[in-house]
Amino acid sequence: MPIRVFNTLGRRYEPFEPIQPGLVKMYVCGPTVQDVAHLGHARTYIAFDAIIRFLEYRGYRVFYVRNITDVGHLREETGEDRIIEGAGREKLQPMELVDKYMFAFFKDMEALGIRRPNIQPRASMHILDMIEFIKGLIEKGHAYVVDGNVYFDVSTFPDYGKLSGVKYEELIKHRIEPDPRKRNPADFALWKKAEKGYLLKWNSPWGEGFPGWHIECCVMAIKYLGEQIDIHGGGQDLILPHHENEIAQAEAYTGKKPFARYWLHTGYLTINGEKMSKSLGNFISIRDALKKYEADVLRLFILSAHYRSQIDYNEQSLSQAEENLRRIRDTLNQLYELVDEAEERGEVPGEIGEARKAFIRAMEDDFNTPGALAEIYRLTRSANSYIQSSSKHSKTALKAYYGAILELSQSIGLLQNYKPAKMKYPADAAKVLNILLEIREELRKRRLYELSDSIRDKLSEIGIIIEDTNKGPRVKFRK
């Protein structure tokens, strides 16, 4: 079965066929490193991480580029560069600020277990490429120079609006008074003139200035991936104008359509039903979220909804993810423990193959992670059932369950660092614990439950959970 994806360009499902068989060229818009990364970034990058990992699991080689925006991204209300704004706020040089938050971003991505892109190009290191690109657009008649500024002439690109579905007549209506030097209100800046004393500026054929935000992704994508790429992704909020403008620039420049075959966009993340924003005071950074929930919990929460739908970050949903993760891990731990005492027999339960197939089918259908997770839960229940039903387990079956649950989880980036839970105390402590457990069993036989329960409670306080089963006590370790 081929993979099918929902392409924002055309708003329909399409079979996924990369330009070069077996190789996926993928670009995802990275952050503007003006401040710490937030849960919205986590949502988008985790969703794409799962997509990339699954593509790799299916045998594709994925060449992945995600940029760092460190120049040119203006805030429309004030017209101020976001980096300069942040630098002012923190009393740093602009490039000091960029360093600080770029490395913080890398750290957050690593903490979330997100695969590193093959290249993470910075906009400020590609100014010359952008200047060349803009020169090309002017030569081809798609851009014009006014007073040290260069604008893209939207009227020369009839496809403008094809991604967002916004009609041309709508685009030229305006809430904010357009720059009167533009020929058309929908025209956007490729290069902007810098005022005196402005720190982030470069020399160009049009005078000192800096690039517009939209040109960077386009230039860097083409530089590292080629004139036509397979997947271009980002948050839904980037569809207009950012991605619309990228298409216009790239296709006008190269003359090749489409710039990207598949445009994938992630849905928003809200906090307790509200949009996350600084002004609402409900802004949650990745690092703060990680203090409360481990990376796998956040990932499981995010993958519990489809990447295109909106998800809400709230306590209930997160504790649900915690509970589900706990259950998967407990099952894996138990499977692992039982292998030693199991018999050398050869049968693999049929459900395992079925679940794997269903998992892959779900993921192949526009990366339906909730459907895929349902198969992991199914396997978990089936494994527990097997553990419970049979007194003599087969090594092959236990290993097959263990391997399949881990394999499928890891194919979407879950449980990357999973290790069977072990006691974190020295070997002697294990012996002491066993003596304690023997005594407790003796107490239970003599019906001295008050004492035996007290042992259980106290062990529980230090992270050693005793569960009495018909096969004797079972020990679990918690952090």
Place this chain on the structure above:
RNA sequence: GCCCGGGUGGCCGAGCGGCUAGGCGGCGGGCUGCAGACCCGCUUCACAGGGGUUCAAAUCCCCUCCCGGGCUCCA
């Protein structure tokens, strides 16, 4: 105003013409001295409302209501 998405059982969340999604929570049962874990069953065949198409609609069409988002700040 215009343009995109949505509204599914107590909650989260798939499905998008016929075939049990799944999970959380709750209840009952099994196992248990108890607790927990786990398994089984139940949680009235739930699909915003109203029309229509169809042998058949949560799924397609029309209208209405409600929610989220975008319309040059945003992942």
